[in-house]
Amino acid sequence: MFARIDARGGPRRDATISLVNIEGPPYCGLVFPDGSGWGAPARQVGRSIKCRFRLSLLKPMKRIRWYVISVPDQRVVVDRAPDAGWYR
DSSP states (O other): OEEEEESSOSSSOSEEEEEEOSSSSOEEEEEOTTSOEEEEEEEEETTEEEEOOOGGGTOOSSOOEEEEEEOGGGOOEEEEESSSSSOO
């Protein structure tokens, strides 16, 4: 699963969060457009997964928006917040 993060405004995403749960414990990574980033353990309970990073890593200048893409069982599932007005 991937989440595109908009924390500073502008036409491009400011970071991408990837969540991996293939072998071993769940893991997530926060990656910036320049290739730098952070890794963190994730916590999975049932079908939900949690991943946390310090807010200061994103250097937000506005309300954070996100766009999630998940591909379970060959179907694409999309979620976003707020529910309208971004990535149309």
